[in-house]
Each structure stands twice: as C-alpha cells, then as structure tokens.
Amino acid sequence: KAYGTLQFFLHSDHWKQAMFRGSYYFSGKGFQKVAYTCLMLEKYYGREHSHTQSCANLLLRGFQCLYAPGPAPECNGAPIGLYYDSAWHGVASREGFTDTGCRTADFGNACYNDHHYHFSYFVVSAAVLVKLKPEFAQNTPFVSFVDTLIRDTANPSVQDSHFPQFRSFDWFDLHSWSRGVIPSADGKDQESTSEELNLLYGIHLWGMVLQREPLQELGSTMLTLCALTIREFFLMTDDNPHHPEDFVTNHVTGIFFQNKVDYATWFGWRYDFIHGIQMLPVTPALLLVRTPHFCRQEWDNVLSRLPLSSTDPWTSLVLTGSLAIIEPEEAYRRLSDMLPEHMDSGLTWAWALYWSASQPGGSSSADTTWAPGPTEAPEENLALYRLALASSQLSAEHAAARAVDGLFVTRWSPALDDEEPWISVDLGEVKALSHVVLLWGEFSPSRYFIQGRVASEDPWTSLAVANGSSQLIRSEMPRTWLRWLRVLSRSGGDLRLWELQVFEDTTATTTTTAVPVTTALAVTPETTSFTGSSTTPFYGPNLAFQKPVLSSSIRSAAEHAYKAVDGNLETQWATGNDSDEQWLWVDLLGVYAVHHVVMVLGDVVPSHFVLQTAPDGITWTTVASAAGASHGFNPPISMQWLRVVCPTACSIRELTVHGQEPGAGTAAGSRVNLALLRPALASSQRLPQHVSRMTDGLITTSWASAEGDLKPWAWVDLQKVYKVLEVEVLWCADVPKYELQSSQNAVDWTPMARAGGVAGQMVRTSFLEAIPMQWIRIVCQSFSGPSCCIKELYVYDVAKPDWPQPAKPGAAPSSAENLALNKPVVTSSTLPGKYGSMAVDGLANTQWSSAAGDHWIWVDLLAEYQLDHVVIIWGSLLPNSFDLETTSPSAVSWSPALVNLEPSLGAQRLELQGEWAQWLRIYCKGGCSIQELEVYGTAEEGRLLREAPVGGILLV
Numbered sequence: 021k022a023y024g025t026l027q028f029f030l031h032s033d034h035w036k037q038a039m040f041r042g043s044y045y046f047s048g049k050g051f052q053k054v055a056y057t058c059l060m061l062e063k064y065y066g067r068e069h070s071h072t073q074s075c076a077n078l079l080l081r082g083f084q085c086l087y088a089p090g091p092a093p094e095c096n097g098a099p100i101g102l103y104y105d106s107a108w109h110g111v112a113s114r115e116g117f118t119d120t121g122c123r124t125a126d127f128g129n130a131c132y133n134d135h136h137y138h139f140s141y142f143v144v145s146a147a148v149l150v151k152l153k154p155e156f157a158q159n160t161p162f163v164s165f166v167d168t169l170i171r172d173t174a175n176p177s178v179q180d181s182h183f184p185q186f187r188s189f190d191w192f193d194l195h196s197w198s199r200g201v202i203p204s205a206d207g208k209d210q211e212s213t214s215e216e217l218n219l220l221y222g223i224h225l226w227g228m229v230l231q232r233e234p235l236q237e238l239g240s241t242m243l244t245l246c247a248l249t250i251r252e253f254f255l256m257t258d259d260n261p262h263h264p265e266d267f268v269t270n271h272v273t274g275i276f277f278q279n280k281v282d283y284a285t286w287f288g289w290r291y292d293f294i295h296g297i298q299m300l301p302v303t304p305a306l307l308l309v310r311t312p313h314f315c316r317q318e319w320d321n322v323l324s325r326l327p328l329s330s331t332d333p334w335t336s337l338v339l340t341g342s343l344a345i346i347e348p349e350e351a352y353r354r355l356s357d358m359l360p361e362h363m364d365s366g367l368t369w370a371w372a373l374y375w376s377a378s379q380p381g382g383s384s385s386a387d388t389t390w391a392p393g394p395t396e397a398p399e400e401n402l403a404l405y406r407l408a409l410a411s412s413q414l415s416a417e418h419a420a421a422r423a424v425d426g427l428f429v430t431r432w433s434p435a436l437d438d439e440e441p442w443i444s445v446d447l448g449e450v451k452a453l454s455h456v457v458l459l460w461g462e463f464s465p466s467r468y469f470i471q472g473r474v475a476s477e478d479p480w481t482s483l484a485v486a487n488g489s490s491q492l493i494r495s496e497m498p499r500t501w502l503r504w505l506r507v508l509s510r511s512g513g514d515l516r517l518w519e520l521q522v523f524e525d526t527t528a529t530t531t532t533t534a535v536p537v538t539t540a541l542a543v544t545p546e547t548t549s550f551t552g553s554s555t556t557p558f559y560g561p562n563l564a565f566q567k568p569v570l571s572s573s574i575r576s577a578a579e580h581a582y583k584a585v586d587g588n589l590e591t592q593w594a595t596g597n598d599s600d601e602q603w604l605w606v607d608l609l610g611v612y613a614v615h616h617v618v619m620v621l622g623d624v625v626p627s628h629f630v631l632q633t634a635p636d637g638i639t640w641t642t643v644a645s646a647a648g649a650s651h652g653f654n655p656p657i658s659m660q661w662l663r664v665v666c667p668t669a670c671s672i673r674e675l676t677v678h679g680q681e682p683g684a685g686t687a688a689g690s691r692v693n694l695a696l697l698r699p700a701l702a703s704s705q706r707l708p709q710h711v712s713r714m715t716d717g718l719i720t721t722s723w724a725s726a727e728g729d730l731k732p733w734a735w736v737d738l739q740k741v742y743k744v745l746e747v748e749v750l751w752c753a754d755v756p757k758y759e760l761q762s763s764q765n766a767v768d769w770t771p772m773a774r775a776g777g778v779a780g781q782m783v784r785t786s787f788l789e790a791i792p793m794q795w796i797r798i799v800c801q802s803f804s805g806p807s808c809c810i811k812e813l814y815v816y817d818v819a820k821p822d823w824p825q826p827a828k829p830g831a832a833p834s835s836a837e838n839l840a841l842n843k844p845v846v847t848s849s850t851l852p853g854k855y856g857s858m859a860v861d862g863l864a865n866t867q868w869s870s871a872a873g874d875h876w877i878w879v880d881l882l883a884e885y886q887l888d889h890v891v892i893i894w895g896s897l898l899p900n901s902f903d904l905e906t907t908s909p910s911a912v913s914w915s916p917a918l919v920n921l922e923p924s925l926g927a928q929r930l931e932l933q934g935e936w937a938q939w940l941r942i943y944c945k946g947g948c949s950i951q952e953l954e955v956y957g958t959a960e961e962g963r964l965l966r967e968a969p970v971g972g973i974l975l976v
Contacts, residue, residue, distance in 0.1 A: 021370035022060035024737055024766040024795065026075050028360075028699045029054060031712075035078045037566055040085070040097030041365075042586050043126045044113055045134070047099050048141030049366030052218075052301055054078055055148035056371045067152055076152040079145060086142070087165035099126075108132065108201060109183055110172045125590055132200025136188040137215040139169040141301070141366075143222030150229040157230050170223055176238055188216075189242060194249040197278070205462050207278025211285060212297045213250045214306055214341075220246055221305035247308035255298065257314050271318040272298050287589075288426060291326055292334040299341025301366050302375055306341065315345045330354070331561050336363045340372045348379035360739050362561060365587070401426070403505070403522040405618055405650040407446045407628070412438040416623035420444075423520045425589075425620055425673070431461070431518045441515060444506040446647055447522065450474055453497040454525035456484070458507065463516040464488030465509035470495055472502035480506055497525075562587070563614070564662075564677040568607040571595070575671075584675045592622035594671035602670055605663035606677065607637060610697040610717070613656040614679035617646075619664065622671025630665040637661040656680070693717070694744070695736045695796070695815040702734040706807055714810045722752045724807040725800070732808045735797035737766065738815065743790035746816040749798065751777035753809035757801040760785055762793035769797055778846050779809075780855045790817065838862070840879045840940070840955040848875040859950040867895035869949035877950065878941035884908050885957035887932045892942065895949030898923040902944045904930060906937035914941055923948075932957075 029035040038050035058075035065071050085095035102111040110132060116125025127134055146166040150156050157163065175183040188196035196216045197208035210216070224239030226232075254276060256268045263273070263281070274283040274294050285293045295318065299306065319342050328335040336358060344351035355376060360369040403424045410420035412435035420443050423432040434441030456470055465488045471480040484495045505522055509515060564585045571581035573596035581604055584593035595602040617631060628647050632640040640663055644651050656679055664675065695715045702711035704726035711734050713721040725732030747760060755777045761769040772791060777783045796815055800808035840860045847856035849871040856877055858866035868877060890904060902921050905914040918930055940955055942948075 021373065021765065022057055022064060023071055025057050025360075025368050025370045026061060026071060027701050027766055028737065029057070029078055030074065031699050031701050034699070035082070036097060038365075039078075039082045040095070040099075041588070042097060042099065042583075042591065043115070043588055044099045044129055044138040044142075045127050046365060046588060048138055048145075049301065051079065051082055051145040052141040053366050053368055053371070054082070055145040056303075057368055058148060058152055060370060060374055062152060072152060076149060079149045080153065080156070083142075083146065083149065083162060083165070087161050104182075109181075110135075110187065111168055127590060128200060128202060131202050132187070133202060134198050135200070136173045136196045136219045137198070137212055139173055140215055140219030140222050142166065143169055143226055144218060144303070147222060147225035147229050150226075154229075163230070166226060170226065170235075173219060174223060174238075174242065189246075194245045195254075196246070204277075206280055209275050209277045210254075211275050212300070213246075213254050213309065214298050214300055216246060217243065217250070217305040217309065218301055218303060221303060243305065243308070247305075250309045251311070251314075255309055255314050255318075257317055269321060271295075271314070271322060290334075291322060292328070292332070292338055295323060296334045296337040296341065296364075299337045300364060302337070302340045302371065307345070310341065310345055312346050315342045318342055319346060330358045331362050333362055333364045333561075336367055336372055340367065340375050344376040344379050348376045351379075352376040356740075400524065401521045402447050402451055402524055403445045403520055405620060406448060407647050408432075408443060408520075408625075409446075410434060410443040411441050419621075419623055419625055421621040421625045423517045426519075431516045432520075433514070433516050434512065436514065437512065439512045440508065440510055441512055442506055442508040443517060443520065444504055445520060445522065447503050447505065448647065448650075450501050450503045451522075452501050452525040453505075454523045455497055456495045456505070457519075457521040457523070458486075458493050458495070459518040460488055460493070461516050461518050463514050465511055465515055467510065469508045469510075470497075471506040471508060472500060473504050474502055476504065480508075561678070562676040563608050563612055563679060564606045564675055567609055569593075569604060571604045572602045579671070584672045587674070589620055589673050592671050592673040594622055594624060595666065595669045597669055600668075602666045602668070603663050604672065604675065605637070605661055606675060608660050608662070608677065611658055611660045612677075612679040614653060614659050614662070614677055615656040616650065616652050616676075616678040617662065617664075618650045618674075618676045618678070620673040620676075622673045624669050624671040626666040626668050626670040628667065629670075630667075632663040632665060633657065633659040634661045634663070692816070692818075693814045694738050694742055694817060695813050698739055699737045700734060701737075703732045704729040709809070714813050717812070719750060719811050722809050722811045724752075724809040727806045729807075731799065731801065733797055733799040734810065734813075735763075735766070735795050736813060736815070738794050738796070741792050741794045742815075742817045743792050744796070744815055744817055745787055745790050746814075747785045747796065748782055748814035748816075749777060749785075750782045750811040750814075751779055751809065752811045753779050753807065754804040755800050755802070755808060756804070758803075758808075759799045759801060761797040761799060762791055763795040763797065764793060766795045774801075775844070776846065778850075778856060780850060781845070781857055783844055837956070838954045839881045839885055839957060840953055843882060844880040845877060846880075847877045854949065859953045862952070867949050867951040869895060869897060870944060870947050872947045874943070874945050875947060876941055876943045877953070878939055879953060879955065881938050881940070881955065883959060884936050884938045885955075885959050886934050886936055887940070887955065887957040888934070889932055889956050890930045890940065891952075891954040891956075892923075892928045892930070892950060893952040893954075894923055894925065894928065895951040897947055897949040898925075899944035899948035900946035902942055902948065904932075905941040905943060906935060906939065907941075908936060908938040 029038065035054060038053055039047055041047045041050055054075065058072060058079065061069070061072040061075050084090065085098040089095045089098065099113065101114045103114055103117055105112050112132060113126040113129035116130040119125060119130070129135065129138055143166060171180060171183040173188050175185055175187070178185060190197055195210060197210055199208040220239055220243035224236055224243055227236030227239055253262055254273050256263060256271050256273070258268060260268045270283050272295050273281045274285065283294060285297055287293065323338055323342055328338060336355065339351045339355055352373060355372050358369070363369050363372060404426050406424055408420035408424045410432060413419050414433040414435055418431060418433040420432050422430040423443060424445055432443055467485065467487055469482050470484040470486070471482050473480055483497055483500055486493055486495050507520065565587055567585055569581040569585055571593060574580055575594040575596055579592055579594040581593050583591040584604060585606060593604060619629065628645055630642055631644040631646060631651060632642050634640045643657055662677060664672070696717050698715055700711045700715050702723060702725065705711050706724040706726050709722055709724035711723045714723040714734060715736055723734055741764060757774065757776055759774045760772045762772050763769045773785050775783055775785065798810065841862050843860055845856040845860055847868060847870065850856060851869040851871065854867055854869035856868050859868035859877060860879060887906070902923060903916055904918040904921065906917050907914045917932060917935065942950065942953065
C-alpha cells in the first residue's frame with residue numbers, strides 16, 4: 021500500500037494536489053503526508069531503493085517551490101511565499117500581509133496566528149528529507165529556509181536580533197499560545213495541542229539529522245514539558261483535579277483560552293471536530309500524551325457514541341488517534357473498510373493502517389468507572405448557509421451571510437447609523453422551532469427581539485425578547501412553525517453578531533395545513549446562557565474538492581474560480597462587478613447521484629441561485645432555484661457537471677457537492693465498473709492519449725503507449741481489495757497477445773490470463789472463482805502498429821446477469837444452445853461500425869462486414885465441443901464462395917470441415933460430422949458480411965475446458 025500510494029502521488033502530479041494547497045497550513049499537511057509515505061518505503065525497501073528515492077524527490081521538488089520557486093506550472097498552487105516583517109521581527113505569509121487585521125487569509129498567518137501549527141509540518145518533512153537524502157544537510161538555501169521557520173516560532177538565542185525568543189512557547193505555562201498579534205477579550209488560546217507537539221518533535225528531529233546536539237536537546241526538553249502540560253490540563257481523565265467534574269466528562273478541553281475554556285473548535289461544535297483536532301497529525305509524538313488509559317475513557321464516554329461515517333475524513337482521525345491505541349485490530353478493520361479518498365487531508369490510508377498495525381494494544385477493557393458521556397445525536401443548525409438579509413451592513417466583509425456561515429471568526433455588523441438594525445434568515449421551508457442561539461461577543465445590543473413569519477408577505481411576530489451578552493445566548497422558542505426568522509435590535513451602534521443558529525423541534529409533527537406563527541406573546545420565553553453543544557450537518561465527502569472549475573468572470577487574480585473548490589474557507593471566488601448573469605461550473609470527473617449542494621457565501625450575496633446540470637458540460641438544464649446557500653435533492657440527481665448561476669455579481673467561498681460515489685449503494689447483483697475514474701499508471705504514453713483515458717468511462721478516448729516501448733503496460737489501482745470475477749478490455753489496436761496480471765501491493769504481480777484483441781473489439785475475461793486484487797495490470801506482449809492502445813478497461817466483482825456462464829467440468833450444454841453467442845471473435849478486417857463481435861451478438865440489426873478481397877472471421881467457443889451444425893445468416897454482402905474450418909487446441913493450424921460452399925440468402929444451415937473443436941472459422945472468398953453466426957453442439961461428460969493460467973479463468 022505504501023508503494024501504491026507513491027504511484028498515486030506520481031500519477032498525473034497528484035503529489036502537487038496533496039502538497040500545494042494554497043495556504044501554508046493545508047500545504048504543510050500535504051508535505052508531511054508525503055514524508056510519512058517515504059518513511060514507510062524506506063522501512064520496506066531501504067533508503068537507497070528507487071521507490072524511496074522517488075518519494076524523497078517529491079519532497080525535494082516541493083521544498084524547492086518554497087525556498088527557490090521555479091516557473092509555472094511546476095510550482096502552481098504552492099504557498100505564495102513569506103515576507104520578513106521588520107515590525108514584529110518574523111516571517112509571515114504574503115497572503116493577507118497587507119490586509120487590515122489579516123484575519124481571513126491563511127488562517128491569520130500574516131498576523132502570526134498559528135505559526136507553531138503551520139510551520140510544524142514543514143520542519144518534520146524537512147527532517148525526513150535529510151534522513152533520506154543526507155546530502156541535503158549541506159544545501160544552504162534549504163537548511164536556511166527550515167532554520168528560519170524554527171527561528172520564527174521557537175528561537176532560543178538572545179543574540180539573534182532578527183527574531184524574538186520563543187515567540188509561541190510560554191515558559192510559565194509550559195505550552196504555546198495562538199492568536200499572534202491579534203487582540204482578543206479572552207486572551208490568547210490553544211486549540212490543537214497535537215500540532216504544537218508536531219513542531220517540538222520536528223525541532224528534535226531537525227537537530228538530530230543535522231547533528232546539532234543543542235537544537236536536538238532543545239526540542240526534546242520543550243517536547244517533554246509540553247507533553248506533561250497537555251496530559252495535566254488539556255486531555256482530562258476522570259480524576260483530573262483542575263477542571264469542574266461535569267466538564268471533565270468531555271475529556272478534552274476544546275479551545276483553551278487564557279481567560280476561559282470552551283468545549284468547541286473555531287470551525288464547529290461537532291464532537292469529532294473537538295476531539296479530532298487533538299489527534300492530528302498522527303505521529304509518534306502523539307503517544308506522549310494520548311495514553312491507553314486516557315484513550316479508553318475518551319472512546320467509551322464520547323467517541324464510541326458518535327455516528328462515525330466511513331466516508332467522513334474525521335472518522336479516520338478518530339480511529340487512528342484514539343481507537344487504534346486501545347483496540348488496534350478493531351481500528352485496523354474499520355480503517356480497511358474506508359477508502360483512501362475518505363482519509364483526513366494530512367493522512368494517507370497506508371499510514372493509518374501502518375499506525376494501527378504497529379500499536380501494542382493498550383487496555384482492551386475499561387479499567388475504572390466514570391460518568392457516561394453524551395448519548396444524543398448532535399442537533400442540526402437550520403440557518404447554516406441559508407439566505408440571510410439585513411437592514412444594512414458595515415462593509416462587504418460584514419454582510420449578513422457572515423452570521424450563518426458556521427464560522428466563529430466572521431460576523432455581521434450593521435452600519436453605524438442604522439438605528440433599528442435587523443438580520444433575517446430564510447430556513448427554506450416551514451419548520452417547528454425549538455430554540456435559537458446567538459453569539460454577539462463583546463459588542464452586543466442591550467436588548468433584542470426574535471421574530472418570525474410563515475410567508476414573506478406576513479407581518480413579523482415577536483417570539484422572544486432577550487438581553488444582550490458577550491456569552492452564547494440560547495433562547496427557547498414556543499412550539500412555533502415558521503420559515504423566516506428575524507433578530508431585531510431597537511438600538512444601533514457598533515454591533516457584532518458572530519453567529520446565528522436556529523434549531524428544530526424534532527418532536528413536533530406536521531398536519532396537512534401549515535400552522536401559523538404565534539400571533540401574541542403572552543409570556544416572554546425564558547432566555548438563558550447556552551452551555552450545551554450543537555453541530556452542523558455533514559452530507560458526506562465533498563465531490564467538488566479540487567475538481568476542474570470554470571467561471572464567467574473573476575474580480576481579481578486572487579479570487580479565481582478554483583478558490584471556490586480549494587477547501588479553504590478563507591479564500592473565495594468573486595465575479596466581476598457586471599450586473600449581467602454570472603456563473604461557475606465544476607466538473608466532478610464522473611457521474612454521481614448528488615443529494616446536496618452547499619455554498620459558503622462570500623462578500624457579495626445575490627438574491628438567489630440557479631443550479632444547472634449538463635451531460636457534456638455544454639447543454640445546460642435547470643434543476644433547481646435556491647433561495648439559500650444549501651439545496652437538497654430528493655431523490656438525488658445524477659450529474660457530472662454542475663453550474664451555479666447568479667442573476668448578478670456574486671462570490672462563493674466554498675462550493676461543496678455531496679452524493680454517492682460511482683456504484684455506491686447499488687442493489688445486489690448490479691454491475692459497477694470498479695476501474696472507473698480510478699488512478700492509473702503506464703510504462704509510457706503518447707500524449708494526449710494519457711493512461712487515465714482508459715478509465716474515464718468514455719469510449720471516444722484512449723490510452724496509447726509511446727513509440728519504442730516494446731512491452732508496454734498499464735495498471736489501475738482499484739483503491740481497495742475486490743474479489744474480481746470479470747475483466748473487459750475495449751481495444752483500439754490489434755494486440756495478438758496480452759497478459760492480465762493482478763497484485764495486492766503494486767509490486768508483486770501474478771499472471772491471470774493471456775489473450776488477444778482486435779481494434780474495436782471488446783474482450784472479456786471471466787473467472788470461475790473470484791480473484792482478490794487491488795491492482796490490475798495489462799501487459800501488451802505483441803501488437804500491430806506503433807503503440808498498444810486501449811479505449812476502456814472494465815473490472816467487475818459481479819458477473820454479467822445475461823452472460824451465458826461457462827460450462828464447468830461435467831456439464832453438457834443443450835444442443836439447442838447457440839455456443840457462439842457473445843463469444844470472442846477475431847477478424848482479418850472490418851468496416852467502420854461493423855465489427856466482428858456484431859456477428860455473435862444475437863441481434864438482427866447488426867452485422868460484421870469485411871473489406872474487399874479474401875477475409876475471415878473466427879469464434880472461440882471457450883471449450884471443446886462435438887459440433888452438430890452451424891447456421892450463417894448472411895448480411896448485405898455475399899461471398900463468391902466460402903470455407904468452414906475448425907481447430908483445437910489452438911487457433912493456429914486450421915482443418916477444413918467444408919470447402920468451396922455456395923452462399924445462400926437467409927439462414928444457411930451447414931451440417932457437420934461431429935468433429936471436436938474449440939475454434940471455428942468462416943473463410944470468405946471475395947469479401948462478405950455476416951449478420952449472425954450460430955454454432956450448435958454438445959460437450960462430452962467430464963471433458964475439461966481449455967487450460968487456464970490460474971484455475972478457472974475463461975476468456976470471453
């Protein structure tokens with residue numbers, strides 16, 4: 021799997037998609053993901069092996085784009101670089117460097133926020149590179165770049181005038197703080213303790229590989245002290261003396277401020293978010309704090325109660341960072357059932373499995389008794405991504421959409437002269453409400469009203485009154501049905517609403533008519549501070565992530581279309597300022613059953629969106645008009661291309677598309693091409709006939725090997741082990757001899773079958789017994805023309821229902837069965853659209869036609885039969901005469917059965933003398949066409965099918 025992961029990174033520059041993610045944070049996660057793949061290859065193959073060095077070269081190319089970037093396209097997508105800041109004496113991201121506050125770009129890196137998180141990944145990855153390529157310890161530009169990252173975050177020297185001492189690390193509290201130079205009423209904070217450990221671990225490794233003993237000891241000292249602090253104050257076992265007893269049952273603190281602790285994250289309140297952010301990246305340093313004793317309590321009390329989806333990337337972190345430490349075999353099993361694309365963006369499937377397999381096991385059962393954790397499923401925020409409107413806005417950065425984007429770092433603020441500011445949200449449909457949650461922060465109104473209505477023309481009705489507060493405020497609602505909800509303040513000024521959340525009363529039942537909003541408020545519902553937890557819906561993997569996009573216009577170079585699918589909520593696509601219709605489309609690179617489309621809106625919000633699909637990316641059909649930023653399809657809609665149309669200018673921070681993977685959830689017995697859109701690799705290719713063309717689902721494209729490649733091959737990674745029953749190859753060149761091979765590690769290949777193919781012909785290989793495999797390879801051993809060429813490869817773990825199953829030993833087919841139906845054929849020539857397979861397809865409206873002159877067609881019956889008779893239904897061209905020939909056990913030496921026969925119109929029946937044969941050939945003199953060739957006979961009891969390389973393989 022490690023080698024297969026390397027091959028995936030090498031294929032179509034997938035390493036760039038992992039390592040060049042725009043921001044330093046996400047790019048760093050990709051660097052370390054590749055680095056740990058390289059370490060696995062070193063373990064299994066050795067440091068000097070070509071596999072290991074090929075992987076290390078990817079790290080090398082990635083770092084070169086950071087300290088000595090070359091011309092495009094080699095470094096496309098890499099972080100845009102760092103500035104040295106003479107004011108605060110550090111290196112900060114150029115993205116957002118000139119922005120006031122610089123909070124939204126690269127997670128605030130330009131204001132020194134989270135440097136000890138962001139740069140940690142590069143320091144660890146650099147240490148791995150020097151370990152695998154020791155000569156790089158002498159590469160001055162590279163070493164200087166990594167040293168600069170360490171000096172910025174943890175400079176130990178008082179003599180270094182360019183950087184302060186220990187910018188992030190607090191030697192009183194013995195851990196680091198985030199926030200950089202950004203002020204906060206609650207002080208600085210620490211959210212991801214595991215990412216701080218990663219930096220200190222990286223400093224230790226960097227000193228070790230460069231043989232700098234003082235630096236190595238500094239990393240070890242800081243790592244030891246920080247790990248002790250995390251175990252004492254951040255990761256809580258049930259006997260923790262530092263936090264209230266009811267809070268200890270959470271087992272992790274969440275965001276640890278200097279003034280408070282908040283069981284949450286900056287990006288959401290889902291429990292797997294709060295716990296998973298303490299587990300990434302998965303490195304040996306993690307075991308310094310995540311003890312089996314702690315993990316057992318965390319798993320049993322909290323994590324085991326969560327609905328962990330096998331398609332949710334956060335599940336991969338929870339399984340590796342907690343369950344694997346206490347129940348490694350169970351974690352390994354559950355991770356094995358996941359797909360590589362469902363791993364966290366900083367974790368490969370191979371590393372997750374290796375990590376689980378290497379754990380000693382911890383405690384397999386509870387070692388003490390503790391209070392039970394949460395048991396109810398998290399609630400769904402109905403206002404998330406919905407259409408929000410406001411009486412005014414302070415600026416484009418403070419639009420109403422900011423209050424319903426699920427982020428606690430963006431806000432809505434009204435204009436300062438707005439005397440009665442309000443914000444409303446359209447829930448999309450009438451819902452029964454349970455409660456509303458608002459986060460004003462330190463700038464809140466003295467008093468505000470929560471109002472609602474069913475229809476847009478209805479007047480607003482007050483439902484609750486509350487006093488403003490800097491805390492999260494939860495307002496209980498009377499059981500009220502409504503679609504629109506509004507928050508109204510009777511006083512203006514500097515107001516800041518960071519988040520508005522609305523929750524449904526799931527116990528309420530609807531009637532056939534809508535229930536009106538309560539028209540009078542006799543008693544003001546009680547409003548209290550909110551201390552519980554909520555969440556936002558997760559609809560499954562984002563199918564649009566980093567897929568090809570196109571837009572009608574862009575407002576600036578920094579707001580390109582691809583920013584809407586880069587996975588970074590701090591960037592956005594924005595259109596030009598034209599009032600004309602604008603659009604953005606994404607190609608999902610495969611047909612999916614889409615059930616949800618979600619848009620995180622930017623600073624320009626249109627009145628509505630129109631969603632369109634197209635079968636070809638050209639002819640568009642409207643499928644929905646969305647008033648809000650989230651739309652569901654029930655039933656799901658099949659699509660490959662999706663276009664979002666704005667009636668005027670608009671901006672989208674992130675477009676996410678959710679649905680089933682190709683073949684997911686299909687009924688039993690249905691056939692799904694397991695090779696469709698899977699990673700492919702070839703010994704060579706002749707551009708533009710890239711190897712990925714043979715798995716793109718289109719028979720109008722193809723892979724072709726390069727001229728001079730004498731024994732070309734191409735393989736496909738199915739991305740998990742399947743028990744394969746059939747393989748089909750659609751050829752675009754004559755290949756008299758090729759071999760199918762299988763592998764479970766992309767290194768050791770086992771021959772499965774040998775066959776030949778003809779241009780335009782589909783050759784099917786059926787296995788009597790399923791063969792486990794993850795990789796399948798086609799080796800062209802001989803071919804006509806300059807290249808081996810394949811239009812499409814199909815791999816199935818379900819046999820074709822209408823396919824006549826090959827006879828097993830001892831089975832005698834009925835003499836009424838057409839033995840030639842859908843069997844392999846080879847022809848000496850064909851005319852366009854009239855291929856050899858059409859002579860045995862059982863259809864009356866198709867035919868095979870030869871070119872002028874003497875030509876032939878033969879059929880392989882896949883077993884020896886005692887032939888009784890043959891029926892030929894001639895097509896539009898009759899030969900002058902023809903011969904019928906047979907052979908067995910090879911299709912090389914032919915024996916005449918009937919010669920110099922005159923063709924006749926209609927179905928011509930030819931009686932045979934009971935000879936045994938597996939191949940039968942019709943030799944036409946003067947050219948011919950055959951609508952249908954039928955062969956009838958019987959198999960002798962006990963007579964075996966022809967020998968196959970692996971037991972039970974039949975070429976069809």
